[in-house]
Amino acid sequence: MENQTTVTEFILLGLSSDPQLQIFLFFVFLVIYTVTLVGNAVILLVIRADSHLHTPMYFFLSHLSFADICYSSAIVPKLLMNLLATHKTISVNACFTQLFFTILSGTCEVFILSVMAYDRYAAICNPLHYVGIMNKRVCRQLVAFSWTMSLMDSLVNTIPALKLHFCGPNEIGHFSCELPPLLALSCxxxxxxxIALLSSAVVVGFGNFLLMLVSYIQIISTILRIHSAESRHKAFSTCSSHLTVVVLLYATGLFQYLKPSSISSVILDQVFSIQYSIVTPMLNPIIYSLKNKEVKTALGRIFKKNQVLN
Incomplete structure (x- = not known):
């Protein structure tokens, strides 16, 4: 080990070595990143500006949008730089920094989605006690718990990785720093x-999935017992956006990690990584804007107010 060179930077092989394709991908991901930032920023501003949206569901949605901005910003800017760079490198310190913020924001997104599922459960299954169950103090505690657990998960995985020694090779067959390929390169x-990675994946991934599954089983069971078709539709519409986001995130993630080795390929792995790490943060505000009448109504009120002021 003493005679081997210590790695000071990694080479991110990225998505393609074709210069023309790299330029095309640069503009594609630049548009996606711009839409992600603008879409989630609009959600944050609308929720803050419109008093009608000062409810638990939209309080949690604002934190989901903030987590999406952080998640995308931890990955995409470096990807854009490397798509135009001749030498697609990232220093070891920058790699671990990216890893820390990716795990932090990605884990928080999962926790917030789980909290939002509990919120919908309380609203539909216990409507008479909803205001008491989801008061401001409880909402703040749930969000604080989500960020605290995400920070702990990020530290549990990042701090032990800082002690790893890398002596070559230093090529990561991916467009960002992820823990599994880093572990494979370590000497x-x-x-x-x-063990830490698998434990956090089980606790965070499966644990939150189980909570959301139980919540939706109760929600669907309650909705099916409603006699009025209009009331059933109204109850389901309050959680349809959230359910769409959850299915999109978990379906992609589960297929990525549970798919048979016979259909495993580098290209397929990168496609699914792009889906849940770059595309999903862009789709979340679009889904909530298009499928949620209250958000669209709030946007309309803000536009009309601006027109009157102008």
Whole structure:
């Protein structure tokens, strides 16, 4: 080990080595990133500006939008730089910094989605006690819990990784720093890192999935017992946007990590990574804007107010 060179930077092989395709991908991801920032920023501003949206559901949605902005910003800017760069490198420190913020924001998104599922459960299954169950103090505590658990998860995975030694090769077959390929490149023992990664994946991923599954089983069971078709539709519409986002995120993630090895490929892995790490943060505000009448109504009120002022 003493005679081997310590790696100071990694090479991100990215998505393609074709210069023309790289330029095309640069503009595609630039548009996606711009839409992600603008869409989620609009959601944040609308929720803050319109008093009709000062409810638990939209309080949680604002934190989901903020987590999406952080998640996308941890990955896409470096990807855009490397698509135009001759040498697609990232320093070891920058790589671990990206890893930390990716895990932090990605984990928080999962926790917030789980909290939003509980909110919908309380609203539909216990409507008479909803105001008491989801008061401001409880909402703040749930959000604080989500960010705290996400920070702990990020630290649990990042701090042990900082102790790893890298002596070559230093090529990561991906467009961002993810923990599994980093562990594969390490010259050190990675058993503890692997255990920490698998444990956090089970606790965060499966744990939150189970909470959301139980919540929606109760929600669907309650909706089916409603006699009025109009009331059933109204109850389901309050959680349809959230359910769409959850299915989109988990379907992609589950297929990515549980697919048979016989259909595994680098291209397929990158496509699914792009889906849940770059495309999903862009789609979330679009889904909530298009499928949610209250958000569209709030946008209309803000536009009319601006027109009157002008």
């Amino acid at each position: 050190s023992q990675t058993f503890n890192n692997t």
